Amino acid sequence: MRIATWNVNSLNVRMPRIEEWFDYAQPDVVCMQETKLADAAFPYMSFEAMGYEVVHNGNGRWNGVAIASRVGIDSPVLGFGAVDHPMFEGDEPESRLVAATCGGVRVSSVYVPNGRTLTDPHYEYKLRWLTALKNEIGATSKPDEPVVVCGDFNIAPEDKDVYDPRFFKNATHTSAKERGALDAIKAWGLTDAFRTLYDDGRLYSWWDYRAGDFHQGRGLRIDLVLVSEAIVSRIEYALIDRFARKGKQPSDHAPVFVDIDTGGLT
DNA sequence: ATGCCTTATTTCATAAGA
Numbered sequence A: 001m002r003i004a005t006w007n008v009n010s011l012n013v014r015m016p017r018i019e020e021w022f023d024y025a026q027p028d029v030v031c032m033q034e035t036k037l038a039d040a041a042f043p044y045m046s047f048e049a050m051g052y053e054v055v056h057n058g059n060g061r062w063n064g065v066a067i068a069s070r071v072g073i074d075s076p077v078l079g080f081g082a083v084d085h086p087m088f089e090g091d092e093p094e095s096r097l098v099a100a101t102c103g104g105v106r107v108s109s110v111y112v113p114n115g116r117t118l119t120d121p122h123y124e125y126k127l128r129w130l131t132a133l134k135n136e137i138g139a140t141s142k143p144d145e146p147v148v149v150c151g152d153f154n155i156a157p158e159d160k161d162v163y164d165p166r167f168f169k170n171a172t173h174t175s176a177k178e179r180g181a182l183d184a185i186k187a188w189g190l191t192d193a194f195r196t197l198y199d200d201g202r203l204y205s206w207w208d209y210r211a212g213d214f215h216q217g218r219g220l221r222i223d224l225v226l227v228s229e230a231i232v233s234r235i236e237y238a239l240i241d242r243f244a245r246k247g248k249q250p251s252d253h254a255p256v257f258v259d260i261d262t263g264g265l266t
Numbered sequence B: 001a002t003g004c005c006t007t008a009t010t011t012c013a014t015a016a017g018a
Helices: A011-025 A044-050 A121-140 A176-187
Strands: A002-007 A029-033 A053-057 A065-069 A074-078 A097-102 A105-111 A147-152 A190-192 A223-228 A235-240 A256-260
Touching (some): A002 A147, A053 A074, A053 A097, A065 A105, A121 A147, A121 A176, A176 A190
Antiparallel strands (some): A147 A223
């Protein structure tokens, strides 16, 4: 089973690139983030035409997460179901989490809040959100089950996941508290699947649109596929597909996918 | 080894992204 995560940065704008990518990458499950759509506006028929079912959690202009699957979508849950969602400024809950069982694997598509700066209220919100995610996973799954939590974490796990650690020292996406919150999620029983196959730096999943950052190798690895132990032993291949970051109207994120042998899981 | 910000909306300006 090929499972991917991709921050598409507007599904409307990206649909041609998404259809291109589905066609040549042939993913079985794709977790998308930043669809920037309300549920009613989601182009379900376009995905059906490609052979995918979709569950989407979106309420409009910002955020929005989805799971597209051609191996089934069972028991979908939109947002935080098992624990109170982390409210921010009294607003409606933001659309940053959706989960479903696909091909015998419990899959979550997550879009972790950006945090903005270390002194911005959104930074504390980001930390609260990560704690809520950890609690949600713990309340809905067991570590010995096949679990995949993937998405845009807005955290670079290590300095080698950052093009210039000096620039990002004590900054959002790299701070000790953020990495600690990610480590707490991993400590439940999840492993960064990409890092089981690749040790090198400069393997980024996001590059700023500005200043030719992509072409000059200035990026961050912030899109992660976290997998439980039952999945780690089944990893066959993984890749960050930089091709999808090139060309006409790309997202600023590249898709990341992991191939796992699901024989016997379903 | 590719092309020098992009997106949506409360649109000709602003907020957000990471």
